[in-house]
Amino acid sequence: MLPQALVRVRVQSPGVSLRSVEVDVDDATSVVAAGRVDLAFGVDYPQAPIPRAADVALLVLATERFAMATPAGRPAREGPSALHDFADEPWILPPAHTSYGRAIRMACRRADFEPRVDHTVTDTASTLSLVAAGLGVAPVTELMLALRRDGLTAVPLTDRLERTIVLAHRRDPAPQPGVRAVVGAVRAAVATGRDG
Template sequence: MAVTLRQLAVFAAVAEHGGFGAAATALGLGQSSVSHSLAALETAVHGEVVRRATPVRLTPLGELLLPHARATLTAARGFDAAATTYAGTAATATISLSVPPTVARGLLPGLLRLWHERLPQVEITVFEAVDDEIAQWLESGTVDASFLIDPDPFPVGGLHVATDAYEAVVRTDHPLAGEPQVDLADLLDDPLLVTTSGFVAPLEHLHATAGVPYRPARHIRELATVLSMVEAGLGVAILPSLAAAMLPDALTLVPLRPRLERRLVLTGPTTRPWHPSVVTLRDLAADLAGTSGGRRTRR
């Protein structure tokens, strides 16, 4: 099958940007070149991969092939980087990194500053995603690296960057605000607002450990919506302490008893070689994590 990397790059860009013009701009190509490359790809695979509409939509064939296209492009970038590194040349690179929202706001800014200072030639594109999406994106090749929460087993080559704990989110005028620590049972009088973006299982575990019933008043996907509802006085929430960076002035965190921690692990994929720049980013992050008990497994 005569499929080229350029055709795959065009396909991925059209899918990501939702149109031919936007994809052309992102790739630095003319729109006619984008259209021609995509048409050639569709000829090679014997079917349409997108529906020409506004915005462009993937066909079932496109949905099937897009993860493979992204994985191939990721592997090709890694191949080029490995060859350049072997030759002793400092190469520019673009690394895609997926992170949960709390990590993006509470932990990532410091790492981005460190990486930019030490590796100015490496551009890092950050994608926020919920826990399930993060693992899928990493293994499919959509991203080069990810922050995983409590991965089991611990990934080979992964770096334990930090640990934080789940705490109660309440209004600053709540009776429990300002307490040094509260029992989970103390929250039972308030409606519990739970985000479904990766927090249901740990909260179920936390309640089981404490021996108190898990009775969420509402399940909400978006973390920002949960915080808005707590701010409006509609209940309380339980979130990792890194969420402190996301709280408005009207909300505060209160440590919980029992304490439930989570590990934040920076890693590359498990099913293919890491991009060389991801290895370098991990090693730089290890310097920062070393002061907070982080650890790295060998790769």
């Protein structure tokens, strides 16, 4: 979403000066509240909500449903599978202290098992490479699969496991014209992604 939005801002609002800084999605509200950035992408999970701040608004961009990434070429499951069907598999997950790691582990516990995490990885591209190499399974969304599809099969899940992509910005003072231009460009990038 970000590159497409930034190109759109550069073309449509050439007077807006842009700088991007990578921040942890779990810290989106705190970095905006502290004034370190004007906008931050975050990820909200029903099982592990993003921390809220009174002076930070969260604009919902998209809600994604998880599937399970498995190595391509292994015997395919017929149709959607339950999360519990992967209970005996080695898992590739982020650390348990992250919102994502906590949300997935809680979903597994609700499905009556504790995932055996063989590889603890925070980087999505690395996770997908490990799955493609046959070293485990990992939950994925369509946005994650944009990084890599080769060597993977995405098995739909019958369990409703979702995440919401949000954009955090300060409520007060009201977003400046440049910030509003970036928000509009991000919304347009999300809409284009849904359509195409």
